[in-house]
Amino acid sequence: QVQLVESGGGLVQAGGSLRLSCAASGWTFSSSAMGWFRQAPGKERDFVSSIDWSGGLTSYADSVKGRFTISRDNAKNTVYLQMNSLQPEDTAVYYCAGRKGRLRRDHADDYDYWGQGTQVTVSS
Numbered sequence: 001q002v003q004l005v006e007s008g009g010g011l012v013q014a015g016g017s018l019r020l021s022c023a024a025s026g027w028t029f030s031s032s033a034m035g036w037f038r039q040a041p042g043k044e045r046d047f048v049s050s051i052d053w054s055g056g057l058t059s060y061a062d063s064v065k066g067r068f069t070i071s072r073d074n075a076k077n078t079v080y081l082q083m084n085s086l087q088p089e090d091t092a093v094y095y096c097a098g099r100k101g102r103l104r105r106d107h108a109d110d111y112d113y114w115g116q117g118t119q120v121t122v123s124s
Helices: none
Strands: 003-007 010-013 018-025 034-039 045-051 058-060 068-073 078-083 092-098 118-123
Touching (some): 018 034, 018 092, 034 068, 034 078, 045 068, 058 068
Parallel strands (some): 010 118
Antiparallel strands (some): 034 045, 045 058, 068 078, 092 118
């Protein structure tokens, strides 16, 4: 049974930092690209960042480039999202996603597995 469990969300003031984690199980994580997406109230789910199976290639949405960093630990079956300089517009539910392929993708439709999401709220 595939599971993706996010953690690390919470309430933070503008300018602060959070580190999201996503623990994966039930499929071959080390051979799979991973991604983070977010959805604010009343909006569509948007791409945030992705990473290939090895961790060597990453991609970021323009809105988070330079502030967020994606990484992974294949020994722990975990992907991370370090979020710095958070702003109120970063407030959303953040979702971890996994795909069966090795190459990173930036579209939600390319992902096969999803976590339940973790709330990130940034106050001004």
